[in-house]
Amino acid sequence: MLPMPTSLLRWWRGASASPVAAAVSAAPAIDELYRERRLPLVRLAVLMVDDLPTAEDIVQDVFTRLYRRHGTALTAVADPNAYLVSSVMNAARSALRRRRIARAYLPPRPDPAPAAEDEALLGTGDREVIRALGRLTARQRQVIVLRYWSGLSEQEIAGTLRITTGTVKSTAHRALTLLRAQLGER
Numbered sequence: 001m002l003p004m005p006t007s008l009l010r011w012w013r014g015a016s017a018s019p020v021a022a023a024v025s026a027a028p029a030i031d032e033l034y035r036e037r038r039l040p041l042v043r044l045a046v047l048m049v050d051d052l053p054t055a056e057d058i059v060q061d062v063f064t065r066l067y068r069r070h071g072t073a074l075t076a077v078a079d080p081n082a083y084l085v086s087s088v089m090n091a092a093r094s095a096l097r098r099r100r101i102a103r104a105y106l107p108p109r110p111d112p113a114p115a116a117e118d119e120a121l122l123g124t125g126d127r128e129v130i131r132a133l134g135r136l137t138a139r140q141r142q143v144i145v146l147r148y149w150s151g152l153s154e155q156e157i158a159g160t161l162r163i164t165t166g167t168v169k170s171t172a173h174r175a176l177t178l179l180r181a182q183l184g185e186r
Contacts, residue, residue, distance in 0.1 A: 030072050033080055034063055041088050048092035049099075058095060062087040132182040140175035143168055 045055030
């Protein structure tokens with residue numbers, strides 16, 4: 001990896017060409033610092049977040065926080081350029097973290113609306129049974145549907161679901177008990 005040229009480092013930090021002139025000059029006012037450093041800081045933020053509007057917002061927020069904390073004369077800040085760069089980097093990381101969290105969130109799926117022909121063909125009793133089946137666990141629903149709708153034997157259900165025959169029997173028993181309780185004994 002090649003070392004970074006010192007002229008590039010000076011440009012990045014916003015230092016003047018001569019170290020003597022930098023030592024003699026007083027701390028820059030915030031408006032001067034904004035004019036000099038805004039564009040390089042926006043470029044840095046764009047490299048981090050890959051989004052120009054977000055990068056501009058980050059830099060604007062950093063300068064706003066700097067102004068609120070230290071006012072227009074930045075005499076209390078030892079190195080305003082380093083402060084700005086680290087603040088922009090931290091804000092960009094926070095934006096990326098919020099973006100990652102927002103993308104990971106999956107809103108709950110809405111209940112599927114029944115098809116119009118299902119509503120027309122099903123009676124009220126059938127709709128109640130379907131709603132009661134929806135309240136069972138996935139395994140219980142699978143066993144009941146395979147047993148009573150598809151007409152499979154307990155051994156065939158066990159092979160299809162890759163469970164034991166005893167599990168099929170106990171799951172069917174529990175599911176039928178729940179269905180009877182929900183629908184009332186008929």
